[in-house]
Amino acid sequence: MKKLKIYTRIVVFICALAMIPANFVPVWQIQLEAPQYPEGLKMEIWSHKLGGDVEKINGLNHYIGMALIKEENFPEFKIMPLIIWGFVIIGIAAAVIGRRFMLGIFVSVLVISGCWGMYDFWKWEYDYGHNLDPTAAIKIPGMSYQPPLFGWKQLLNFLAGSFPDVGGWLIIIPAAIVVAFLMFEMFRKK
Amino acid sequence: MKNKSIKNLLFAVVGFSLVGFLNSCKPPKADAGLSGDAAQKVYVAPGKKDELYLFASGGFSGQVGVYGLPSGRMLKQVPVFSQDAETGWGFSEETKPMLMTSHGFTPWDDSHHPQLSRAEGQVDGRWLFINANNTPRIARLDLGVFKTREIIELPNCGGNHASPFTTQNTEYVVGASRFSVPHDKEGDHAIADYKDKFKGTISFVKVDPQTGRMNLNFQLLVPGVDYDLSRAGKAASHGWVFFSCYNSEKAHTLLEVNASQRDKDFIMAVNWKKAEEYLAQGKGQKWAANYAHNVYDEATHTATSNLIKEVTVLDVKDLPGVCYFIPCPKSPHGCDVDPTGEYIAASGKLAAVIPVYSFSKMQKAIDAKNFDGDFDGVPVLKYEAVLDGEVEKPGLGPLHTEFDNEGHGYTSFFVSSEIVKWDVKTKQVLDRVPTYYSIGHLCVPMGDNIKPYGKYVIALNKITKDRYLPTGPELTQSAQLYSIDGPKMQLLLDFPTIGEPHYAQACPAELVTKHEVKFFKLDENKHKYAAKNEKEAKVVRNGNEVHVYATAIRSHFTPDNIEGVKVGDVVYFHVTNLEQDWDVPHGFAIKGANNSELLVLPGETATLKWIPDRVGVFPMYCTDFCSALHQEMQGYVRVSAAGTNPEIKYSTGD
Numbered sequence: 001m002k003k004l005k006i007y008t009r010i011v012v013f014i015c016a017l018a019m020i021p022a023n024f025v026p027v028w029q030i031q032l033e034a035p036q037y038p039e040g041l042k043m044e045i046w047s048h049k050l051g052g053d054v055e056k057i058n059g060l061n062h063y064i065g066m067a068l069i070k071e072e073n074f075p076e077f078k079i080m081p082l083i084i085w086g087f088v089i090i091g092i093a094a095a096v097i098g099r100r101f102m103l104g105i106f107v108s109v110l111v112i113s114g115c116w117g118m119y120d121f122w123k124w125e126y127d128y129g130h131n132l133d134p135t136a137a138i139k140i141p142g143m144s145y146q147p148p149l150f151g152w153k154q155l156l157n158f159l160a161g162s163f164p165d166v167g168g169w170l171i172i173i174p175a176a177i178v179v180a181f182l183m184f185e186m187f188r189k190k
Numbered sequence: 191m192k193n194k195s196i197k198n199l200l201f202a203v204v205g206f207s208l209v210g211f212l213n214s215c216k217p218p219k220a221d222a223g224l225s226g227d228a229a230q231k232v233y234v235a236p237g238k239k240d241e242l243y244l245f246a247s248g249g250f251s252g253q254v255g256v257y258g259l260p261s262g263r264m265l266k267q268v269p270v271f272s273q274d275a276e277t278g279w280g281f282s283e284e285t286k287p288m289l290m291t292s293h294g295f296t297p298w299d300d301s302h303h304p305q306l307s308r309a310e311g312q313v314d315g316r317w318l319f320i321n322a323n324n325t326p327r328i329a330r331l332d333l334g335v336f337k338t339r340e341i342i343e344l345p346n347c348g349g350n351h352a353s354p355f356t357t358q359n360t361e362y363v364v365g366a367s368r369f370s371v372p373h374d375k376e377g378d379h380a381i382a383d384y385k386d387k388f389k390g391t392i393s394f395v396k397v398d399p400q401t402g403r404m405n406l407n408f409q410l411l412v413p414g415v416d417y418d419l420s421r422a423g424k425a426a427s428h429g430w431v432f433f434s435c436y437n438s439e440k441a442h443t444l445l446e447v448n449a450s451q452r453d454k455d456f457i458m459a460v461n462w463k464k465a466e467e468y469l470a471q472g473k474g475q476k477w478a479a480n481y482a483h484n485v486y487d488e489a490t491h492t493a494t495s496n497l498i499k500e501v502t503v504l505d506v507k508d509l510p511g512v513c514y515f516i517p518c519p520k521s522p523h524g525c526d527v528d529p530t531g532e533y534i535a536a537s538g539k540l541a542a543v544i545p546v547y548s549f550s551k552m553q554k555a556i557d558a559k560n561f562d563g564d565f566d567g568v569p570v571l572k573y574e575a576v577l578d579g580e581v582e583k584p585g586l587g588p589l590h591t592e593f594d595n596e597g598h599g600y601t602s603f604f605v606s607s608e609i610v611k612w613d614v615k616t617k618q619v620l621d622r623v624p625t626y627y628s629i630g631h632l633c634v635p636m637g638d639n640i641k642p643y644g645k646y647v648i649a650l651n652k653i654t655k656d657r658y659l660p661t662g663p664e665l666t667q668s669a670q671l672y673s674i675d676g677p678k679m680q681l682l683l684d685f686p687t688i689g690e691p692h693y694a695q696a697c698p699a700e701l702v703t704k705h706e707v708k709f710f711k712l713d714e715n716k717h718k719y720a721a722k723n724e725k726e727a728k729v730v731r732n733g734n735e736v737h738v739y740a741t742a743i744r745s746h747f748t749p750d751n752i753e754g755v756k757v758g759d760v761v762y763f764h765v766t767n768l769e770q771d772w773d774v775p776h777g778f779a780i781k782g783a784n785n786s787e788l789l790v791l792p793g794e795t796a797t798l799k800w801i802p803d804r805v806g807v808f809p810m811y812c813t814d815f816c817s818a819l820h821q822e823m824q825g826y827v828r829v830s831a832a833g834t835n836p837e838i839k840y841s842t843g844d
Contacts, residue, residue: 039772056771059744063818137819 002100005188008181009095012103015174016091023047023084027167028121030147032057033159043069044165047080064145064156065136066128076120083113087171091178100185107182110175122149231673232683234261242635242696244648245304245318246669249690252299254320254331259635259646259696260671262685270329270338271299271322275786279338282788283762283797284717285486287495291325291343292480300324302692303419305356305363307402311424311640315701317402319354319363326350328365328395330402334705339488342404343481344393345501346373352420354395358428358640362462363404365393366417366433373411375478384442388414391503392433394462403485406498408469410460411505412513413566414440416449417458419524419590425531425640427549429463432534434522435515438565450540454517454573456565457525457536459552464511465504473509474502489716491794507567514556515565516547517573524590524631528599528614529640533578535599535614537588544588544601546617548578579617584610589630590693592637594644594674600637602629602649609647609672611679623679625670627653634674635696643698647672647679650691657684667691708772710793717795719764724748729840736761736838742776742790743768744817746842747810750825754838757802757831763788763810766795777813780827787813802829 004012026044029052033040041060044051050071058068071077090109094102129146132139140156147153147160154160164172234240240258243265248255252272256265273280273289280289280297289297299322307317318331326344331337344350348369356363370388372379379387389411396407416437423430435456441448468474479501486493506513518525519541526535534547554560555575562570587605594600597614607628611621631650635643649670658666666686673680712722721727721739727748730737736759741748747765755761765778769792778788780800788796802808812823830836 059769059771137822 002185004098004100004103004185008103008185009098011181012091012106012178013095015178016088016095018174019084019087019091019171022167022170023081025167025170026051026165027080027171029163029165031161031163033161034157036157046077047084047167048077063136063138065133065139066145067131067133069128074124084171087113100182103178103182103185107179110178114175118149125149228680228682232260232262232671234258234263240699242643242646243699243702244633244669244694244696245306246650246687246691246694247301247304247320248688249302249667249692250300251689252301252322253689254301254304254318255688255691256336257669257685257687258699259648260682262669262671262683264685264687266336267688268331268336268338270320270331271296271301271327271341273297273786276789278786278788278796278798281786281798283799284492284795287493288338288341288484288486290484290495291327291482292345292497293325296325298324299327301329301689302351303353303355304693304695305354306695306697307360307397308356308639309359311358311428313636313639313695313697313701314360315697315705317360317397318695319356321350321353321365323349323351323368326353326365326367328354328363328404330397330404332402333702334707335488337486339486340402340404341482341484342395342406343483344391344395344406344409345479345481346389346391346409346477346503347371347393350393352417352433353393355420355422355431357422357431357462358424360397360399362394362396362407362422362431364420364422364431365395366412366420367391368416368418370414370416373477374480381442384414385440388440388442390414390417392417392431392460394465405483406481406501408465408474408502408504410465410512411503411507412458413568415456416445418522421525421527421534421638423527423531423549425529427527427531427534429461430549431460431462432525432527433458433460434518434525434536436521436523436539450521452520454519455521455538456515456570457518457522457534457547458568459514459516460506461512465509468504468509468512469502474504477501477503488710489714491710491715491717491720491796513568514552515568515570516552516576517562517570518545519543524588524601526591526593526599526638528593529595529642531640533614535581535591535601537590537601539587539589539604541588542583544581544584544591544612545573546578546581546614547576551578552576581612581617581619584612584619585622590632592632592634592647593642594634594637595642596644598674600632600634600647600674602632604628604630604652609649609679611674621677621679623672623681625649625651626657626668626684627651627655631693633694633696635698638695643696645673645675646682646696647674648694648696650687650694652690658686669694709770709774710791712766712768712770712793715766715793715795717764717766719762719797720766720795721748721764722766723768724842727840727842729754729838731838734759738763738840740765740778741768742766742778742812742823744774745812745819745823747778747812747823747825748842749840750810750842751844752826752840753828753830754836754840755802755827755829756834756836757805757829759802759829761800761802761827763798763800764795765790765798767792769793774816775814776816776823778810779813780810781808789814802827805829805831 028045030043041053094106242259244257254268269279306313326347330340332339347367348371351368352366354363367390392410418434437449438455484495519538524537560575585603585606591601629649633648654668671683767790
């Protein structure tokens with residue numbers, strides 16, 4: 001039952017609070033660039049909705065027979081806000097209780113949720129990229145259109161990029177700091 | 191024999207030396223001032239954008255040409271007073287009302303003078319006004335969408351030429367009659383009765399500061415001469431408008447001789463704030479009238495045309511203080527107010543000097559009643575009392591002056607085909623440069639503002655002759671770009687224009703691009719026949735009218751197969767473009783339409799009227815290459831015989 005240093009508690013507390021705005025800004029972004037779209041298209045994934053140029057992207061995707069991207073298809077939009085609020089509450093609890101095992105629980109929740117989130121995202125990308133309408137106008141043998149999980153990838157005339165948006169960084173950076181402080185608490189001498 | 195040869199030789203030698211001598215006496219042509227770095231100054235690299243917009247009148251095309259400067263590249267032709275088959279302007283049911291006048295459908299006009307809207311004497315980039323000279327009208331273009339949104343006709347007017355010059359805060363755009371006529375209610379008169387019965391009018395069209403909506407607030411009844419050009423006062427002279435007048439001889443035939451007899455014609459100074467006071471005091475008379483007011487509503491994407499039946503007129507000879515004549519040499523064209531508002535430069539087309547008047551001297555002369563009699567009841571001020579100075583021996587045929595921000599005037603000379611730069615204070619000529627050929631108006635970017643942008647002057651030429659590859663008897667119209675940021679004017683570029691570029695105005699691009707609209711929002715589309723999604727697409731018969739509520743999206747129409755139409759029907763295709771993205775218009779055309787295509791912008795609805803004249807199957811298709819599958823964007827309408835009773839059927843993708 002190791003007690004946390006006061007400054008660790010303060011940092012964990014601030015990190016937990018810093019995650020609150022992630023509920024009100026986009027968490028992830030998919031960017032598309034093509035010769036015809038020099039200004040680029042952007043799809044925003046918020047914790048509770050989709051934003052950006054979803055309609056335009058759906059309009060383009062119909063050429064290759066990709067299914068419509070619609071909010072109601074994703075139960076995640078009901079769960080994700082709860083998860084983020086969960087981070088905040090558990091984080092504050094860890095700071096208030098001030099015990100190392102509680103900080104360990106917070107980090108475990110963050111890591112497990114993060115892994116689940118990336119797996120879930122990858123699975124959706126796989127579904128959209130591979131389950132194509134057989135009557136699509138453009139069919140290229142062997143071609144699938146799975147966007148990248150992270151980074152850039154060329155898909156026909158479009159260069160697709162997948163990156164955290166503001167909300168994503170508001171979770172990733174505090175989470176990284178919390179993990180670092182857990183390490184520090186585990187390995188410090190006194 | 192020998193002697194004769196020597197004699198011949200002698201003659202030849204003398205002859206050649208004479209020719210050589212005469213040639214060496216021939217003065218050299220003026221230097222065009224084209225120097226090595228001109229190309230660099232006008233080169234706008236691919237993908238880069240121009241510094242300025244230039245809005246040039248399309249002259250007898252009735253339209254407006256939009257160009258980028260300094261490249262001179264044409265960006266767009268905005269249809270205004272003439273039908274335009276490319277965009278469906280005046281062909282679609284929604285835009286036909288825009289070309290209505292009291293004379294019915296009027297599908298052409300002659301546009302001369304673009305004027306950018308302004309606030310505090312500076313261009314604000316919201317609207318562009320332009321006059322129709324033939325059937326007198328003023329149009330307002332919205333520069334967010336580069337489309338004509340309003341046209342108002344002017345009653346009691348022949349030849350709306352001195353128009354639509356704009357006051358300092360766009361309170362008014364004016365319209366003055368170039369051709370005096372008996373007023374509309376006077377009717378039938380002998381042309382020989384010109385001197386007694388023919389009158390001019392100055393129309394004051396008020397502009398709503400929020401919406402830009404125009405209304406004819408009042409007309410001034412003025413003497414029956416020809417009103418040519420105009421400028422509103424600004425800064426010191428805000429509240430006044432100045433008009434040049436020719437034909438003070440009041441000739442009604444062979445004007446080239448009969449209207450060139452007097453030594454002096456006039457500049458007319460109008461105190462419009464004073465006129466407003468009289469109007470507020472109820473001094474105006476209500477006259478029966480008949481003039482069209484056409485407004486395009488961006489929510490319904492539809493224009494309406496109303497005939498207005500009354501106008502308020504003020505007779506200047508009964509209302510002291512509104513109007514004064516200033517003598518001006520020989521048939522003046524331009525009368526241009528300098529950036530301070532204090533100096534008014536007049537350009538007598540046949541005069542040997544440019545008189546520059548002083549606004550403050552004019553005020554003193556009015557207070558001192560320093561008059562030289564009157565002309566048709568309007569006081570004539572003494573020339574010397576109002577004159578600040580004359581620019582001497584400036585050139586031949588001065589037409590029009592604009593100003594830079596450093597106290598210089600730039601005057602165009604039609605006859606000597608040149609631009610002359612002079613100092614407004616000292617009246618000294620500083621520089622001159624030839625134009626190719628016969629310049630009419632010229633344009634300094636924001637050259638009629640309180641703070642001109644300067645940097646360039648654009649020559650709007652009347653003749654091109656040998657400047658371009660020939661195109662048969664009718665040659666291209668042309669403008670020229672000169673830099674004025676050094677002590678010497680420098681020719682940079684010739685560029686072709688549409689119609690005759692009478693006058694043009696230019697301003698920095700960002701003043702306009704900040705109002706840019708990329709597409710119309712489908713949610714805000716209130717068109718009566720809009721189908722806002724494919725489920726709303728339908729075909730409805732109403733007697734012999736068939737209304738097709740169609741949608742267009744990359745790359746199909748809904749419906750694209752239509753049956754149940756018969757010969758004798760009148761079919762209306764109401765096409766809504768469902769796209770909500772930049773630069774994705776769809777076109778629509780059907781075989782045999784005695785009409786144009788439709789060009790439907792994203793979020794817009796437009797209607798093509800089609801009267802099928804024979805039995806058959808008629809293809810329809812998208813005319814604007816919209817996507818990789820544009821060629822597949824097509825469909826059919828089946829037309830059955832008259833007298834049959836085919837069932838209305840429609841579908842897409844079955």
